[in-house]
Amino acid sequence: MFDIHNHILPGVDDGLKTIEGAIETLKEYKENGIETVFFTPHINHPTVNTDIEKIKKTYEELKPYCKEIGIKTYLASELYLQPNKNMGFVPLKDYFILIELPTKIYPMYLIDKIFDLQLEGYEIILAHVERYQWLQDNEKLIEKLKTMNVYFQMNLEYLEKDKYYLKSDLIDFIATDYHGKKRGPIDFSLFKKYENIIEKGKKILKL
Numbered sequence: 001m002f003d004i005h006n007h008i009l010p011g012v013d014d015g016l017k018t019i020e021g022a023i024e025t026l027k028e029y030k031e032n033g034i035e036t037v038f039f040t041p042h043i044n045h046p047t048v049n050t051d052i053e054k055i056k057k058t059y060e061e062l063k064p065y066c067k068e069i070g071i072k073t074y075l076a077s078e079l080y081l082q083p084n085k086n087m088g089f090v091p092l093k094d095y096f097i098l099i100e101l102p103t104k105i106y107p108m109y110l111i112d113k114i115f116d117l118q119l120e121g122y123e124i125i126l127a128h129v130e131r132y133q134w135l136q137d138n139e140k141l142i143e144k145l146k147t148m149n150v151y152f153q154m155n156l157e158y159l160e161k162d163k164y165y166l167k168s169d170l171i172d173f174i175a176t177d178y179h180g181k182k183r184g185p186i187d188f189s190l191f192k193k194y195e196n197i198i199e200k201g202k203k204i205l206k207l
């Protein structure tokens, strides 16, 4: 099993703070059958300042420990799409991008930005799809995004609350979006319960 969205890489965003904490978390992942982890620190976020060079450096520091634990890791990022900001990011497995968006107001630039990234050869994964108020119940927009081949990721804690996306088979990935203990522990049993979605994601990412 794998996790494509988390803030375990320590000291680089609003997620985990220490390398010890990250090691402890990764050991827990391993014990619960997660063998592959994509680290996805925030990039371009309006309120969380991050530095791509620091992210890369921290990943190099953590890598040997991951190897020791026996967990396969990749560096990626969670790119906050904004209309006019620098678009530096770390793609996920070379040509996927995990994106996040404003939650309350529809980002008018959304379709254009996605299209631009797709023209550059990237495939889009929309992080925590359940969070966007402007997308909920907007079947036309959901359908449009799906027609554009945008993949949807749902956070673990929402799986049991969802009444629409799962039933309509719209979810391609589940992930923890883990920020540390402050937001509660990870319910690893959900990975097993929703294994069909894990399998779907595995095929998309060719893992």
Ligand SMILES: [Fe+2]
Pocket: 005, 006, 007, 078, 127, 177
């Ligand atoms: Fe996140």
